[in-house]
Amino acid sequence: MPAAHDHLSVRDYSASHGSHDHDHFQILLGLQGELELEVAGRGRRIAAGDGCVVPPGERHDFEARFGARCLVLDSHTSDWARARSFAPPPATLALATYLARACTDRLPRAQQQGPSLLLEAWLPPTDASPLRPRRAIDWDALARWALTRSGVGPTVAELAARVHLSAAQLAARCRDERGQSTQQWLRELRLAQARAWREQGLSVAEVARRSGYRSPSALTAARRRAGI
Structure with a gap:
């Protein structure tokens, strides 16, 4: 179950470099553009439909050279630690787009239930296995x-x-x-x-x-x- 103080928002990123860390999970889902992100020294790019779970305490740097918009969930729900092992399925983008509109239009029920819906959509069925360890590329x-x-x-x-x-x-x-x-x-x-x-x-x-x-x-x- 999501924590009562989980918070959904829509954030616009620019070419200005940012860097911080949190005492909670931060979940980002790309809506538009590309966000360049570096978490604990590992870089990645978040385009529309891509997602990333940033664990508590891990410093992350970010910028979007040509602008980017993301749905952002700040959460203390421990199940997001398990969600890190999975990539968000393609259908999650449709949910993220709806939740972004709910944030903009201030729809209270969607904002309240959105965090649990997002976690449920992100995680595979309970009988699914997490991603196998990948062979390292030299x-x-x-x-x-x-x-x-x-x-x-x-x-x-x-x-x-x-x-x-x-x-x-x-x-x-x-x-x-x-x-x-x-x-x-x-x-x-x-x-x-x-x-x-x-x-x-x-x-x-x-x-x-x-x-x-x-x-x-x-x-x-x-x-x-x-x-x-």
């Missing part, structure tokens, strides 16, 4: 392997096969563990290698050829966008 080893590939380098599918995952599974792991998409991770890896080659004295043209860029100007533009 990102450093994967990066070394990726850099041995000449030209445009490996595809996302080839990267995923290397660690015995599907492309979708690797994408999810990359978002959870690296805080970015697989393509962003690959691009930063290539640009870091390009910078190292330039520091070794190779010409921009040769570095562009090795890195898989179609021209030196394309490489220069990519580095400028990445701030390298």
